[in-house]
Each structure stands twice: as structure tokens, then as C-alpha cells.
Amino acid sequence: MGMAELERTALYQLHLDLGAKMVPFAGYDMPVQYPMGVMKEHLHTRAHAGLFDVSHMGQVILRPKSGNLADAALALESLVPVDIAGLKEGRQRYAMFTNDDGGILDDLMVANRGDHLFVVVNAACKAADIAHMRKHLGDRCDIEEITDRALLALQGPSAEAVMAEIAPQTAAMRFMDAAAFPSKFGELWVSRSGYSGEDGFEVSVANEQAAALARVLLEMEGVAPIGLGARDSLRLEAGLCLYGSDLDETTSPVEADLTWAIQKVRRTGGEREGRFPGAARILSELETGPxxxxxxxxxxxxxxxxxxxxxxxxxxxxxxxxxxxxxxxxxxxxxxxxxxxxxxxxxxxxxxxxxxxxxxxxxxxxxxxxxxxxxxxx
Amino acid sequence: MRYTEEHEWLRVEDDLVVVGISEHASTQLGDVVFVDLPEPGTEVAKDDEVVVIESVKAASDILAPLDGEIVEVNETLADNPGLVNDDPTGDAWFFKMKVEDLSALDELMDEAAYKKFIG
Structure with a gap:
């Protein structure tokens, strides 16, 4: 793919203004580092707070055609070995799309937002993931790719205090809570999560408000912009998998040591045992080891x-x-x-x-x- | 100080050629986390890979700028690889080599030519 065809996030100009070194990543022109450099950006995030542009990731809403969220949850369970029906409103969970051979097509986050499921998928897989969901869930769910919102991650020990300045209610959230809050920057869809091993938030914000929000966050005490370079070293130090490197279509969730993400209810003997792609291999590996x-x-x-x-x-x-x-x-x-x-x-x-x-x-x-x-x- | 197109600098001290990398190269590499140095006594030919620098981004090779023998390596870099970023043209030299003919350095770029080379 040539440079001219690279997509830009709503924060593109901000990255340039901050002196970022831009690189092609999953079809997007993204900041790999800022003048601070990868090592200092990593340590800054662990000591204070880092702001990441993760707008390249896919944001998708699944709405049950029946109006009953349980139908969307059960539909999604046909593609993941994860308990989605048991996910409470306002909570988020890690999951993975599996294929018929029990390999992983992508890993994702799923939040129960009351009348819909909010799904965040990897940038490199998002087109395939959305096609996959449309094909298999399209009869039961309306599947809407959200392209008019950016996604920011604010990670690190200062994240809570900083985020409270934007939306005070976020301070009461626990790890993997997900909710929408009003703000000066329009409605924010916030989850207390991230991929750095730090406490923090992921914040979905309308594209036209994203740069303003990012600039306000960056002006606050302790917040620095962090590129993809440090995002990678942070997630590795936290033991978290990167799809395409540590997970792919041949690795099963059991081989990947992600069995904690497969709840009892989906395992052999569980109430909604199996009935996800590759269940034969995955359930057998759970019994006998990979x-x-x-x-x-x-x-x-x-x-x-x-x-x-x-x-x-x-x-x-x-x-x-x-x-x-x-x-x-x-x-x-x-x-x-x-x-x-x-x-x-x-x-x-x-x-x-x-x-x-x-x-x-x-x-x-x-x-x-x-x-x-x-x-x-x- | 003389420079190669591989962004190494060379200077002569006590008839030995001291080799390191330029400020420009160290900035491009990013934070250096490991330097793999050769054994003193190694005979090298020009363009042999003699040093590997691991930065937070990737591994890069440093090539022998001339034919000769490595006579001393900078052991400080084993414990403090970050020196390559902090003082690339001073304390963070990689090795000293003995060469047949010091006049070979005259064919390399001087400071002004190197500045032009990196634009």
C-alpha cells in the first residue's frame, strides 16, 4: 500500500504538531513515537499518564433486531468461546473470534451497553471481522461500524485524576466497567480498560471533538502523548498478546494461555457448552492440555x-x-x-x-x- | 573526525582508529538497549559486520570501516548501552582498530561533507 492511500485518524494533525514520527500501520498513518522517544514514553506512562491514539481500531455496535439484548449476546456467542449472555450491563469483557479449526481470527473487547453490544476490534482485522459478523449475525443483529468517532486511551497512575476533570463520574468506575458520560466534548463512551497493564481508560469521542479533547488532556499535569512503539513494549511487559504476532489463525485460545477468557458456562458440562467455531479442538485442549x-x-x-x-x-x-x-x-x-x-x-x-x-x-x-x-x- | 556513508565516525588516537556512530545515526536508532561487541584481536575486512546494536526498535549492524585488527573494545557499553544515545561521538566509541595505512581515512568524508550527506 502506498503512502498516499494511508488513512488518517482525527488526531493526524495533532500528531504532526507534536513532532511525531509517523509510520504506516494497518493501513493508517500512525505515530510510532514522539520526540520523547520510546523508552521515556514507556516509563512516563508507568509513572504518570500516557495518551494514545487508537482510533485505527474498529468500533462496532451490535443491536438485536428483536430489541432484546440477550438475542444479540447469544448470537455473538456463536462466534466466540466467551460468556457474553452473562455479561452484565455496564461491563466489558475480553473475547476472541475463533475459526472452525479452533484458531483465533482476532481478539476483541465486548461491552454490554444496555440496548446494544459495543465491540472494539484490531485495526488490521476490522474489515474481515465486520464481514464475519455481518455474515453470521446479520439475521439477528444490526451491525454498525462506527466511523465518525475517534478512540483515545489514557493509561497510567495519573489517568483517574485526569479523566475526572473531563467526566467526574469516571473516577467511580472499576476495571472493565463501560458507560457513556456527557462532557464538554459531547458524549464520551468510556471503559476503564486499556492495553498497557496500567489503570486507565479508553474513550470514544466524536471525530470533530477528538483533537480538542486530546489537546486538553495533554495540557494536564503528567499527561504525555505516547506512540505505537511504547504501546508495544508496554503491552509486552504486561504479558498481553498482540494479534498477528502472538496470536493468529493457527493458535487456539488454550495454546495462547487465554483459558481465563473461556468461562465455565461455555466449557464441557456448562449450560451453554460449545457451539462456537472450533469448539471440538478448544474443548478437547481444555481437557487434555495443548x-x-x-x-x-x-x-x-x-x-x-x-x-x-x-x-x-x-x-x-x-x-x-x-x-x-x-x-x-x-x-x-x-x-x-x-x-x-x-x-x-x-x-x-x-x-x-x-x-x-x-x-x-x-x-x-x-x-x-x-x-x-x-x-x-x- | 572522518565519516562513512554507514554513519560511522573515525578518529585517530595514538595511531589507532577509534570508531563510533554519528549523532544522526544514534537519533535514528532510538534508545539503544544492547551492544554486541567483537573480541579484541579479531581481524576484520572492510564491510564485515563487527558490532550489533539493539535499540528499542530493531537490531542494526555496524560494519568495519577499513581492513584491520580490532585491538580494543569499549566494555562500558555492555553495562551502559544508553551511552550510545547520550554521548555518541565521545565516550560511546565501539572499538579501536589497527590499520595498515592511516591515509585510507583521507578518502572518507570530513565533517562538512558528512553534514551535506545527511542533508
């Missing part, structure tokens, strides 16, 4: 082990037992960190593995994630 498993890995030295690095059980073994899918330097933990997949018997915490970096075998230890504990307000 062949391979997503793990965290801490290299012993300072050399980062990046995506694509082969992992070996022994320093001289010929056959790899897995591969790294994300790897970077963790600015807060001050050491390199990776996640990847290994044959399940090599995935036990504390196991020493060897990553091949530029022809050299370097040791790394299988580690629990997150590498840095989350600070969600539960």
Missing part, C-alpha cells in the same frame, strides 16, 4: 530475543522446541523480555531454554507473565 503453549521468557543476558528467534531445549540441540513471537527490551523491568510458543512440556516456569541469536545460543528462563504486575483498579 501441544504447545504460550510462555513468557526472560533472557539471562542483555541481548533482546526478538520475534522469529528459535528456541531449543539444549545448548547444542538440533531441533527447536519453539519460537519467540514478541521480544523487546522492557524499560521498567530493565531487561529484555519475550513471549513465544514452546512444546508444552518445555513450558514450565523456571525451565531454562536457549534462544539462537545471530548464530549464538543464549540462555533464557521460562517466566510467569506479566513481567510487571498490572495496576488495574478492580
Amino acid at each position: 501441544k504447545r503453549l504460550r510462555i513468557g521468557l526472560l533472557p539471562e543476558g542483555r541481548a533482546p530475543m526478538r520475534a522469529g528467534t528459535d528456541l531449543f531445549a539444549g545448548e547444542t540441540d538440533e531441533k527447536p522446541v519453539g519460537q519467540i513471537t514478541s521480544g523487546a527490551f522492557g524499560p521498567l523491568i530493565e531487561r529484555p523480555m519475550s513471549m513465544g510458543y514452546v512444546e508444552a512440556n518445555h513450558g514450565v516456569t523456571g525451565t531454562r531454554l536457549w534462544g539462537e541469536v545471530r548464530g549464538k545460543r543464549l540462555p533464557a528462563t521460562v517466566s510467569d507473565m506479566p513481567f510487571r504486575p498490572a495496576t488495574y483498579k478492580r
Whole structure:
């Protein structure tokens, strides 16, 4: 895709004004970093608050044709192994679209907003996700892609105090609450969530108000603009998967260690057991364990082990037992960190593995994630 | 100080060529988190990959600017890779090399030519 065809978010001019370095990402011209730089942006978010433009992500409303939200929830359950019918009004939940082979088509957030479900999907997958929902849910739901609203994320320990200046009621929200609030910038659709491992909010705002809101937020104490570079290192330090890197159409939610997202009611013996794509594989892996498993890995030295690095059980073994899918330097933990997949018997915490970096075998230890504990307000 | 098109700087100290990367290169790389240095005593040919710099973004190779022998490496960078961002043309040199003919440096860009090169 040529530069001329890249889409721009409502904050495009603001990014330029802030001196961002722009890069193509999922068809959008997006800020990868600002003059502060990736490392400082990461640490700033952990210490104060970071403002992220995530308007490239897909915002979708599912309305039940019957007028009864339970019908939309049950319809969506036919595409995800997640309890949507049991999601209470004003609450949000992590989910994933699965395919018939039990692989993951995309991961997403779903909020119950009373008379509709509000879904946020990844930018690179949004066209396919919307087509997927239209095809399978179109008879039971009206599916509306929201293109006239931007999406901002405000993350970090100062986020609560900052957001309260814009909409005071947000301070009372708990992790994964979702609600709409009036503001000087029109109605805001707010969830207490994000993808940095920090307490914070995601805020959907009308495109024409988005830059004004962002500028007001950036003027407040402790708020700095944060690019995609630090967004990636923050989510990795928090042990969170990036679709396309750590999850794809071949990885099942069980292999991806996302079983916490598959509630009992959808598992074998549950009231709404199965009846999602790939249920045979996913339910069987829940019973007997997956062949391979997503793990965290801490290299012993300072050399980062990046995506694509082969992992070996022994320093001289010929056959790899897995591969790294994300790897970077963790600015807060001050050491390199990776996640990847290994044959399940090599995935036990504390196991020493060897990553091949530029022809050299370097040791790394299988580690629990997150590498840095989350600070969600539960 | 002389510069290569690979954004390395070279300066002569005690008949050895000291090599680092330019301010421009260090800015482009972003925050440096790891520097993989060669063993002292390594014989290198021009354009051999001798150093790997890992930044928050990616790994980049530093090429030998001339034929010669690596005689000393900057061990400080192992513990403090961020020095490459803080002082790229001073304390953050990578290695010192012995070369046959110091006049080979004359063919490289001087400060003014390098400034023009990076625009």
C-alpha cells in the first residue's frame, strides 16, 4: 500500500504538531513515537499518564433486531468461546473470534451497553471481522461500524485524576466497567480498560471533538502523548498478546494461555457448552492440555530475543522446541523480555531454554507473565 | 573526525582508529538497549559486520570501516548501552582498530561533507 492511500485518524494533525514520527500501520498513518522517544514514553506512562491514539481500531455496535439484548449476546456467542449472555450491563469483557479449526481470527473487547453490544476490534482485522459478523449475525443483529468517532486511551497512575476533570463520574468506575458520560466534548463512551497493564481508560469521542479533547488532556499535569512503539513494549511487559504476532489463525485460545477468557458456562458440562467455531479442538485442549503453549521468557543476558528467534531445549540441540513471537527490551523491568510458543512440556516456569541469536545460543528462563504486575483498579 | 556513508565516525588516537556512530545515526536508532561487541584481536575486512546494536526498535549492524585488527573494545557499553544515545561521538566509541595505512581515512568524508550527506 502506498503512502498516499494511508488513512488518517482525527488526531493526524495533532500528531504532526507534536513532532511525531509517523509510520504506516494497518493501513493508517500512525505515530510510532514522539520526540520523547520510546523508552521515556514507556516509563512516563508507568509513572504518570500516557495518551494514545487508537482510533485505527474498529468500533462496532451490535443491536438485536428483536430489541432484546440477550438475542444479540447469544448470537455473538456463536462466534466466540466467551460468556457474553452473562455479561452484565455496564461491563466489558475480553473475547476472541475463533475459526472452525479452533484458531483465533482476532481478539476483541465486548461491552454490554444496555440496548446494544459495543465491540472494539484490531485495526488490521476490522474489515474481515465486520464481514464475519455481518455474515453470521446479520439475521439477528444490526451491525454498525462506527466511523465518525475517534478512540483515545489514557493509561497510567495519573489517568483517574485526569479523566475526572473531563467526566467526574469516571473516577467511580472499576476495571472493565463501560458507560457513556456527557462532557464538554459531547458524549464520551468510556471503559476503564486499556492495553498497557496500567489503570486507565479508553474513550470514544466524536471525530470533530477528538483533537480538542486530546489537546486538553495533554495540557494536564503528567499527561504525555505516547506512540505505537511504547504501546508495544508496554503491552509486552504486561504479558498481553498482540494479534498477528502472538496470536493468529493457527493458535487456539488454550495454546495462547487465554483459558481465563473461556468461562465455565461455555466449557464441557456448562449450560451453554460449545457451539462456537472450533469448539471440538478448544474443548478437547481444555481437557487434555495443548501441544504447545504460550510462555513468557526472560533472557539471562542483555541481548533482546526478538520475534522469529528459535528456541531449543539444549545448548547444542538440533531441533527447536519453539519460537519467540514478541521480544523487546522492557524499560521498567530493565531487561529484555519475550513471549513465544514452546512444546508444552518445555513450558514450565523456571525451565531454562536457549534462544539462537545471530548464530549464538543464549540462555533464557521460562517466566510467569506479566513481567510487571498490572495496576488495574478492580 | 572522518565519516562513512554507514554513519560511522573515525578518529585517530595514538595511531589507532577509534570508531563510533554519528549523532544522526544514534537519533535514528532510538534508545539503544544492547551492544554486541567483537573480541579484541579479531581481524576484520572492510564491510564485515563487527558490532550489533539493539535499540528499542530493531537490531542494526555496524560494519568495519577499513581492513584491520580490532585491538580494543569499549566494555562500558555492555553495562551502559544508553551511552550510545547520550554521548555518541565521545565516550560511546565501539572499538579501536589497527590499520595498515592511516591515509585510507583521507578518502572518507570530513565533517562538512558528512553534514551535506545527511542533508
